[in-house]
Amino acid sequence: MDGSTGDHAPAWCIEAACRARVATMPEQSTNDGHTTSNTTTELARHTSDLAEFELSERRAVFLLTRTELKLLGIAGVGFFLDAYDLFVINPVATMLQYRLYGGKHLPPNLEGFMKAGANIGSVIGQFAFGYAADALGRKAVYGKELMLIILATILTLTTPTGSLSPEHSLIYLAIFRILLGVGVGGDYPMSASITSDRSNLRKRGTMLAYIFSNQGWGSFMGSLITIIVLAAYKHVMEDKGEVSKVDGAWRIVVAVSLVPAFGTLYQRLTLPESTRFKASQKLINARSAAEEGDAIAEIKKAQAGDDIKFGRQTPGNSNEKLESTPSKSDEDTAPPEEVATKKAHFADFVKYFSEWRHAKLLIGTCTCWFLLDIAFYGINLNQNVVLQQIGYDGTTGTPWNRLFKISTGNMIITALGFVPGYYASILTIEKLGRKWIQIQGFLMAALFLGILAGKFHTLSKPAFIVNFAFLQFFFNFGANTTTYCYPAEVFPTRYRATAHGLSAAAGKAGAIISALAFNTLSKDIGTPAVLWIFFGCCIAGAGFTLLLPEVKARDPDLILAEEIRAERDARARQQQEEAK
Template identity: 65%
Template sequence: MSAEVERPTVVPAASNRLVAGLEECETDDRAPYVLNKSELRLLAIAGIGFFLDAYDLFIINQVALMLQFRYYGGQHLPSGLEGFIKAGANIGSVIGQFLFGYLADAFGRKAVYGKELMTIIFATIMCIAVPAYLGSEGVLIWVGVFRIILGIGVGGDYPMSASITGDRASLRKRGTMLIYVFANQGWGSFVGSLMTMTVLACFKKAIDTNGQVYKVDAVWRIVVGLSLIPAFGTLYQRLTLPESTRFSKTRNAEADEAQVDVEEKELDIKKEEPATASNSSASGVPAQSEVELKKKAHIHEFLSYLSEWRHAKLLIGTALSWFLVDIAFYGINLNTSVVLQQIGFDGAGNNAWHKMFRIATGNLIITALGFVPGYYVTVLTVEWLGRKFIQIQGFIMSSVFLAILAAKFHTLSTPAFIVCFALMQFFFNFGANATTYMYPAELFPTRYRAFAHGISAASGKAGAILASLAFNALSKKIGTPAVMWIFVGCNLFGAFVTFVCLPEVKGRDPDAIELEERRVARENARLYGAADFHCFVRRLVIHVVSSVECFESVLNENIDAHILSGCKIGVERNTSPKRSTKSDLKSTPSRTSKSNKKRKAAPLAAIFQPKRSSPSPPPVQREPGLDDTPTPKRAKTSKDRLADVAPLAERMRPKTLDDLVGQEHLVGKGSLLRGLMESGSTGSMIFWGPPGSGKTTLARLLASHTSAAFTELSATSSGASEVRSVFESAKSQLKLTGRRTILFVDEIQRFNKAQQDLFLPYVENGWIELVGATTENPSFKLNGALLSRCRVFVLEKLTDEQIETILLQALCRLEPPAPSSTKPPSSPPPPPSSRSGSPLLSQPVQPSSQYPQVTSRILASIASLAAGDARTALSLLELVISAPASIVEEKLLESLKRSVSSRYDRSGEDRYDMISALHKSLRGSDGSAAMYWLARMLTAGEDPLYIARRLIVVASEDVGLADNSALPLAIATYTACQTIGMPECRINLAHCVAFLAEAPKSTRSYEAYNKAEEAAKEDSAVSVPMVIRNAPTKLMKDLGYGDGYAYNPAYAHPVHNEYLPLERQGQVFLRKEDDKSEKAWDERLLMRWEMRANGGRDWEGRVQIEGDRIGMSIDKVAEDCKVGR
């Protein structure tokens, strides 16, 4: 009876409607690049978007330069913020390409088109509306944030414009139309540079002639804002553009095919259960739900489409080739400063207007030479040569000229460099930069075109981001020519990918191809019994849908609807009562051989076979009374192995407070910090101390004395996202369990102010206990708000004796235990003494001859070289221990000295402490001390010009009027240091230091200016007296300017004019040389100076007078004290 029911062959009614008609191609005999009226309108609507894309993307280089002059005086922007504003649009583009690509396929072109342009308009308005009161960093952050939003709109235009154009263009002109649209990118870059030059020309008088550099703020806002004109002009056209016929027919075809599936399923039901035909109405409900689910299953259909290698290979080819070409293309064009420097348009010099104008001119030249010509040669030849040929030859030819530039980068003449660079740009645009945009729009069917194009474009932008971020870093490290060789390799690999993965798409109709593939699949299903697949195998491809495991068997075309329904509908019921695990891993047998199917199922079995837990063996029962055999040594775990390879400093870290050496003022008996730690209530704190003084150790000991969770971060490798994650985790743990979290942040001063602000609410509310460690002064490096919420504990530098104690402890702990068979010593060896009184390890053992190379002299040398850093000392000890025992002590000492680097930090406290010590030594006329600190700084690698500049200050501030030859000598010393440099200039510096130390001192001019400055701040509105006003004209003289002024050189005797304002008349700012009325007198300090100057003996001739003033006898003491002071 079932044999009489035949399965009809149903072909979708829409199949013929999606194939491009031959009549259109036969009647249109014009050249492909000749456009009709409707094509021109489409080009205007879609092309303006790409014009704006390039305008907004490439204008940022020139805007960044203007921001330099507006907020940083022409200096470079902070590297992090500069990268943020330059890469922001590309980062946003990746998001926009994915997002709008998916939305265009899922909801239709008409529903989405225009929204990306609205995003661009909004972001542009917000960029140019940035408030100036935000300050330099605030402005850059504002611009960077809204450039990310702008990038979302720019990125969305890639798949939208490509799909809109590809849907409406005929096969004969599709490639030409796409490249016409993409060519507007060249015009956008060209017009961007042209507008910059035009607006700068309008502001030339203000910026260049009048020096009003701040007006560059108006220039960049105008340049960016000009892009709103074409944007608003195109917005209405985009929003009212109707849905394309091709896309509408694709949607109808999907609905038709879904209905065909329903009809075929109903026929199958009738075939299998003819007696229950009355239930067909009931079965129609789930069937109809399948239709609705399949119409909404776009993302799953797309993944299903890619599950076939022939389709996935195409997407890999388009995405990878676009990624590779953008690495080279954007690596060059987003870092044009190198090229502009080579062709002489780098804007060298300090004149703001000329620098900006020359860079804009250079960008215009680069665009005109390569961008525009390359695009339009592609327009003329794309339908003749084909896409694949153009892309491969573009990759190869741009590689050739890149290789020439890389090989001859420093030797090419300017004309030759310009020619090679222009040809390289030409072949980028008459090549892969153009065709990578065309390929996804022509290769994939309409239903997946926008999403596939968005994925490919996002891959390209990922390459652009990689290139923009890596170019400068790599150029500094390996040189620009080496980076260009990397670009050559990317291009050649791109040619290989194109050759292997991508077909020629000239005249290709992807919709017709897809329909044929679907027809063949349906025919195979009809003829061969609808070979089914298990749902869980299918989930390997579309695992993002659900995490519920399903082992039901469903038809191939019903899998998506089955998954969307929660694995409830579309199930093919088997009549066998039991299903084995092995059978679940194989498809239903069809005409293929069973042996082949068994081999294919084996890999899947290894993946999906459920794990079976084997029963554990019963415990071994020991009989009582039997002696246990010695337990063998426990094998090392992975944690033990990691601990074994840790540095000695980490392995020797103290585990208890009593093990800690040094910092007695913090953790000694009865100290505040020790009491807090032992009580378990510590609060937030900052440990400030030199490297290797025990900050990290104290933090870990602190955590061991409490029940709180301990999290450790380093500001050198952690960012804001990691800190926020720790904060939220700590807050959640506190809510759920009541357990606090101690967060230890090493090098906390490395966090910037914004990152430090993240800590405030969590520290203030007690959600975390912050323990920060810093080697810098927290008063300068930490926010005042955060610092006020933390206790600051200062750790002292370890002494040499304490370092030696730490080294002896380490040797004791490294000593291997004595074997059990060895006879124990008659008396325990004495513990190593601690000259500092610091507690040692429990029951220390005197090191034996296990390390004969570690002598007392070696230990003393290590302690001295470590300079108070226990970590350095233990590292040196580890070096000594690893040295062969036969090495001579002198050689070992010499090696140790060479292995220690200078502790001097030119950006830290040491630099400012030492320059202060030098300055104060010179002020106090202590030549020996001054020479010592000079030598300390020079041997540590300090810049001699920095010291010479400070000597110029000393010459005027401290020597001043007492010896007017000091300042010329200091300036001559600075010139000498500039001329001859180190090491010879150390002699000039020593000469100047010795002179300034022995010179008499006078601070009269320095003090006079300070007093005058204080008065000037109070008198900002006080007028100049009429008698000393300038009177160059008759009117001013009539008004009384200069009336009564006595010209001093005209008189043979002194004359007096009133030079100070009325409010300040009689006030003395510059005191006389012999005026000591404002000087302090400290008998105690004077006696101490006398004792030191007299070799420790009382100074003879001293007469002490009772009263308000202390006088001195008329002897040599008075003159000496005067000089000494």
């Protein structure tokens, strides 16, 4: 090892080095007087090399086992709700125009605040839940973010549009959407860590992409549910002329999100702690080379145990013995929550990322996500501009016809680019790699943004739709998927949730800037100029991706183990030299 983070060394090399180190470790005495033999390390040698075992599998990575499908259902619902709740605000805002302002536009500042509310809360939730997941353990925290989403959704439905002034109604709604955003934001680091902790290296990226693809389905279902509800209200709004009844329509649209939330709440609250997370707590606290060897073996055991659970190994091999082998260090007998919540945790995080080799990874994930979300949410939270260009902005016709046309246009946009892009990532992420997909996604998105910006007023409707569909496709077959995957794969389990939360919060900060500034900038400098700003963000995002390594088949826990070993060897040599 040269002290790097593994940018140039594949994960199996690091793992082999760790395994060789552990296997040659002699019997030693620990600081508390206990004798540690190399029984555990001997057993570790009989554990199948993780990367080699996974790469030898013949099953296609996108074919999931029953247990993986269950995990997909539990973790994926968060991203379904994320997109549903974030993007459904577009048709809801249009409905509120007719309920509160007689069909006139909402005040720009209040509209921006209402649309940005969930993203403002997300920044808080992503950091808070990310840190809590590392400090308290996944099990202690998982499910609480979903409870918050349920509570905030119910409170949103209580908006008293009949008794408050229009302005105060929008403020009331926006405040509880901030609370909703805290729960939605908390789901990012929680579901990413839960999934990454339980996935083997060969399918980790695919599982994360599957989880994130639910964002596309959430957006699609938001438009579909809106269309269905509006169809049910057609008689009341069209024939009877009771346009104010739209107040019930938007509440039903929002309330539908409670169904999947309640459906998975119990599974989240009862999901056990992952064995990999438990094992990772011991590595950072190992006080000797022997304990370090035990911790590395525990990480291997953890992965082997999850492989059995996920149907990737049969229990009738040597790994079964490993699961029943007691550990010898004090940390092994301590509750994982006790180890994880030690006072120095935040100091450990700061110390780890104070080194440039680690800091550049966090800078890369945060900056790429920030730049991506400026463009992505700038486009998708203001789809009225796009709908106007393709003739689905609902500027003509009765109120019902306008609302129905807008919802139809939103579904067309989602179906054309959102969903196909996610599944292109799922099918190729383990072959092409995260880095390649992210760079080409940024560059291709920049290309189509440039076309839209340069020809904004001259493109025909079919040409505009095609260009916009390709833009959405390469957002999702690109950085919108990989910026979520990267923090869950590049950082060790010990710091994964916190680092993922910080990265996601940086992204949502970009979304907030875009949501608040888009309308104002569009009026001041024109929409094409704003699209050129998005173009620049995508080019810069491709550049910052160069800070990141390829994480395919990369195990950050074993890389961390080797770094700790190298640092201790260096200190030991220094002490020997000083003693001379």
